[in-house]
Amino acid sequence: MPIVSVDELSRTYRVADRQPGLRGSVQHLLRRRHRDVVAVQGVSFAVEPGEIVGFLGPNGAGKTTTLKMLTGLIHPSSGSVQVAGWVPARRQPRFLEQITLVMGNKQQLIWDLPPLDSFRVNAAVYGIDDSEAKRRIHELADMLELGDELTRPVRKLSLGQRMKAELLAALLHRPAVLFLDEPTLGLDVNAQARVRDFLADYNRRYGATVLLTSHYMGDITALCPRVLLIHQGRLFYDGSLEELTTSLAPQREVRLELRHLANAEEFQGYGELESLQGHQVRLLIPREQLTQQVGELLSRFDVLDLEVSDPPVEELIGRLFRQGSVA
Amino acid sequence: MPMPRNRYWRSLGRFWATSLAAELEYQANMAIELLAVVGNLAGSLFVLALLYGRSSRLGGWSWDEALVVLGVYTLLDGLTSAVLQPNLSKIVSHVQNGTLDFVLLKPIDSQFWISTRSFSPWGLPGLVAGAGLILWAANQAGASWQASHVALTALLLASSAVILYSLWFLLAALSIWFVKVWNATEVLRYVLVAGRYPVSAYPVGLRTLFTLVLPVAFLTTVPAEAILGRVSASWALASLGVAAAALGLSRWFWQYALRYYTSASS
Structure with missing residues (x-):
């Protein structure tokens, strides 16, 4: 029984269409023109209790809008949402006691007090x-x-300490579902890692469901076995990060440095030969055959150096967003 | 196990304790606010004295009775500084910064949170001065201290506070649409200054305006008449009716405003 279920969710915003400058402002004042912008379109997915799911997508993809519809802050234009058995948009107290929202760019702590x-x-x-x-x-x-950060005024805390205190404030009521919007925004690498470790620990300890958005791939790779890719308001991938990288980059690149020169024919059956220059060999080998073939290569040739590389996930996903589809 | 105290009362206690703690970091404010209250009161007394210099009655009100009205006004002004202004002025920034989201996700009535989250001790001098002036002037004017009379007075004072709150809230809630609406509530505060003096001291046209359009009459004159023991049943009922309607309207309007609210960043 999923704890979050989203069915054909859409949200359209009506925004003012306004030319720049004073002239534009006056025109706008006299005759308002609006344009409908689709922020989220036909998104469906379900999350089981205890899962950690990451929302990935460029700025303006609809991640935050989706998160806000899940928490009940924005009413859907169409489609339905259920979280922990409740319709979020009604914002009933019993529902609100089971969720929390942490926003990396907004704070709820009282600034002048500990x-x-x-x-x-x-x-x-x-x-x-x-x-x-x-x-x-x-x-x-x-x-x-x-520790003693808790008794110091919030304004005197570092950004990392403040974020941790924000998390504590947001989790005091032991919510079953955590919605985190850019929880590591602006934090340095160490503080980011701390927040990630904490979230993983919290999820293990309390079995809480976590849905988070982040710009930092590190957050997603470290925390989320499952990702939802959103682009221009549409969901176009739902699955594990590993499968995504496999489908995006089914082969891995293997570079060899050989002691002795070899012929191109000798590499037949070892994936795809990309280049052979003197002692340097570059092969593309399907992931599933990687270990076996690398083993064979090592036993057959006198290998001085070996390097297996994978295109960075950011790059793959960036390419994906530019293409506009997984296929 | 002790009965869990009501969530709202406990929250209110924490709200005000934390705002006091935060405010007390700035002690100079206290002195300034005291000066402002004393200055305001002195100014009003001076104007009243001028008006009474020519005759001993003003629109049917004696000097002491008019002071009761001024006392009610001062009390309400103190309430404004203590609770209304510090809370309702924040709706704008909640909307601008998107922190209204945090309020809306709390399992507590959002209008309650928005309206009571802060308490400014700088309104206390006004509250004390107003209460003091009412007690002193009512005593001078020979008001009765019977329990039923005091209860009615308290009820009508509460009702005028509710009317004042609802008006402020309605205007402040407009900031969901128009972020710069804050000036409108300042205008309201200045209009309410008219409530320093008994409504019957004004020309007929203004009197009608202050009764029917802006409920200034219900804010100060009606409770003052209750204190002096001469409020009519119809005025008392009208005051309660206006208070109930205004509060109901403010609640309805807030729900309506929230339906339009989609936070500052999409």
Whole structure:
């Protein structure tokens, strides 16, 4: 039984169509012209409890709009959404107690006060009694490696510390479904890794379902066994990251440096010979035959050096978005 | 296990405790706000004294009775500084920054959160001065202290606070559409200044305007009459009716506004 199910979800925005400059502004004031922009179109998917799913897509692809429809902040133009058995757009308290939204570019902590004060406000709002709240704060602070940061005003915290405190504030009510919109935005590499580790740990410990968007491929590769690729409002891939890279780049490149010169014929049966220059050989070998063939190559030739490479995922996906389809 | 306290009361306590803690970092504000309250009150008293210099009654109100009206006004102005202004002025920034999203995702009424999240101690001087002036002037004017009378007074004061709140909220909620609407609430605050004096002191035209269009009469004059023990049943009922309608309208309007809300970034 999926915890998130989305069926033919679409969202259209009506935006003002306005020419630049004063002239444009006056014209707009006198006669407003609008244009409909499709942000999300016919998206369907389902997520099982405990899954971690990443939304991938360029800016403006519709990731955030989808996330906001899942949390009930934006009403769908058409289609249906169910999260934890509820229709998000109704925003019933019982539903809201089961979800959370963390946005990397917005904060809910009180700026002038220590994070603990914000936690206490959230505890009251979510109806968590004080001793239980204290226990949970302690537990999450441990997992997040937060200590005396909790008693320092938020404005004095670093971006990384603040993000961790934001996460704590957002998770105090033990939501079953986490929606994370760019949770590592602007963080340095170390802080990003901490946040990732925490999310993986949290998912394991509480079995929470996690849906996240990120620009950083690292977040997705580290956390999400499954990705949803969204481009121009449409979902055009739903599956594992591995399968995606396999289907995008079914072969891997193997470079060999040989002690002795060899003929091109000698490489027949070892994938596709890309180039042979002196001692340098470049072969394209299908993934599924890689280990076996590399083993054979090593035993047959006197190999000085061997390198197996894969095009970076970013590059593959970038190419994919430019093509506009997986095929 | 003790009964869990009501979520709303507990939240309100935390809301106000945290805003007090945050505000107390800026102590100079207190002195300035005290000066403002004293200055305002002195100015109003001066104008009243000028008006009463010529005759001893103004629109049927004696000096002491008019002071009760001024007291109610000061009390409401204190309420504005303490709760209405600090909260409702933030709707705009919530909309601009997209932080309204956080409010809407809390399992608590969003209008409650938006309207009560902050409490500014700088409204306290006004609240204290207003209450003090009411007590003193009512005593001078020979008001009764019977329980039923005090209860009716409290009820009508509450009703005028509800009317004032609802008006502010309606205007502030417009910022869902028009981000610059904030000026409109400032205009409202200035119109309410008219409530410093008894409505009957104004010419007939303004009197009608202040009763029917802008409920200034219900904000200060009606509760003042209740304090002085001379409010008619029809005015009291009208005040409660206007309060209920205004509150209902504000709730309906908020739900309506939220349906149009799609946050600042898509």
